[in-house]
Amino acid sequence: MPDYIPNVRLRAWRNQEQLSRAQMAEKINATPIGVAQGLACDEERIRRWEAGEVRWPRTEYRLALTQLTGKEPEELGFSQGRQNESRLIEARVIPADALRAEADLYGTMELAQQLQASDVGTGTLEALAEAVDLLCRAYPVVPAGTLRDRTQKRLAQINHLLAGRLTLDQHRELLVITGWLTALLGCVHYDLGEREEAETARRAAFEMGRQVGHGELMGWAHEMSAWFALVEGRYEDVVTAARTGQAVAGTSSAMVQLTLQEARGLARIGDRREADRALTRGAEVLGSLPMPDHPDHHFVFDHAKWIFYAATCYTWLADDDRAEEHARETIQMHTRPDGSSNAPMRVADAHIDLGIIHARRGDLDAAVEEGNAAFDIDRRSLTDLVHRAGDLHHLLRQRYRREALAVEFHERFVMARRALTSRRPELLE
Numbered sequence: 001m002p003d004y005i006p007n008v009r010l011r012a013w014r015n016q017e018q019l020s021r022a023q024m025a026e027k028i029n030a031t032p033i034g035v036a037q038g039l040a041c042d043e044e045r046i047r048r049w050e051a052g053e054v055r056w057p058r059t060e061y062r063l064a065l066t067q068l069t070g071k072e073p074e075e076l077g078f079s080q081g082r083q084n085e086s087r088l089i090e091a092r093v094i095p096a097d098a099l100r101a102e103a104d105l106y107g108t109m110e111l112a113q114q115l116q117a118s119d120v121g122t123g124t125l126e127a128l129a130e131a132v133d134l135l136c137r138a139y140p141v142v143p144a145g146t147l148r149d150r151t152q153k154r155l156a157q158i159n160h161l162l163a164g165r166l167t168l169d170q171h172r173e174l175l176v177i178t179g180w181l182t183a184l185l186g187c188v189h190y191d192l193g194e195r196e197e198a199e200t201a202r203r204a205a206f207e208m209g210r211q212v213g214h215g216e217l218m219g220w221a222h223e224m225s226a227w228f229a230l231v232e233g234r235y236e237d238v239v240t241a242a243r244t245g246q247a248v249a250g251t252s253s254a255m256v257q258l259t260l261q262e263a264r265g266l267a268r269i270g271d272r273r274e275a276d277r278a279l280t281r282g283a284e285v286l287g288s289l290p291m292p293d294h295p296d297h298h299f300v301f302d303h304a305k306w307i308f309y310a311a312t313c314y315t316w317l318a319d320d321d322r323a324e325e326h327a328r329e330t331i332q333m334h335t336r337p338d339g340s341s342n343a344p345m346r347v348a349d350a351h352i353d354l355g356i357i358h359a360r361r362g363d364l365d366a367a368v369e370e371g372n373a374a375f376d377i378d379r380r381s382l383t384d385l386v387h388r389a390g391d392l393h394h395l396l397r398q399r400y401r402r403e404a405l406a407v408e409f410h411e412r413f414v415m416a417r418r419a420l421t422s423r424r425p426e427l428l429e
Helices: 008-016 021-029 032-037 043-051 059-069 095-105 109-116 122-138 144-162 168-191 195-212 215-231 235-249 253-268 272-288 303-316 320-333 344-361 364-375 382-400 404-421
Strands: none
Touching: 008 043, 008 272, 008 303, 021 032, 021 043, 021 059, 032 059, 122 144, 122 168, 144 168, 168 195, 168 215, 168 382, 195 215, 215 235, 215 253, 215 382, 235 253, 253 272, 253 303, 272 303, 303 320, 303 344, 320 344, 344 364, 344 382, 364 382, 364 404, 382 404
């Protein structure tokens, strides 16, 4: 698993110009400084820049990039900081330990007594905020049912506190904490196919954010609405919800996520130009945010996620070469040396993207292999899996209906859909 921060601003510029890495290298060599200096830029150099392996190119290449793009190096995502300052931050607490650590916060007699008191001390609020943070960091890999039950339990305990005697500041802080926890619960409900419960939680999270004027929390509630619409095929609603959320989210991870959801909605309706623009805007906002301490947190947008979203956008736009580039890098970035993943749901989606690409190219064996790899992922959003696998299933039925491998995938897809409609994820085990 690479340990560099991807340069998404540079990648976004290249994507918007619809250039391959080789084409961009040729254009750099053809700039005035490129010709004068006899530059020999190639595809590998562009890859290293975009991967973040090189954070500050040599002077002549910086000048050539400015001549080509009309932008300064910093605007293209480069920085003069030391190389080791830009390495990807691994989660300091692995998700399974995050869940245990969250339980430990409630396992001490002292905290239990605090939670039963009518007054809320600073220590209690800090412990609650830490507990919610740990639950949000457990989201990528902990089974959805387990996380739902734990989250509901914590919400019940916090609701007890909200009924007690609080100062205005304490009440506001508890509402924010409850809002984040409720938003997380809504996401988990949706993963499990519990649509009505998910929408109820989403609305509650938005209302808590509205009451305290918390723009980012409201932004994430709008993002959930965009996500639901995307899965349900309401693509115009995706764009509308995403743009509405951007009006309140401020410069935050929510703003990046909303912009990328807008890009996905635009990609679904085939608007390549506007989808590219949204991807570029998302990259620019992301580049202005500080590096996250915990990129595994569900409500934190990291640079690798931008590449993951771009992979799906280009898959839907039928830009197969660009889609494959982003999907393969998504899998590479999230696969540890032992083969495990720190973001299995992203990896599952990337496998579906690759399956669709192979199917369009006529390689049924590879298409089904990638599709099965997505189904084999342990931590899955059942709703998202059925939605994305449905794209591949439709393509295989359309082109390879009578082929044995296509029939095999059809049966597996039907089982997944049955698990979703019956709310029985164990059917896939």
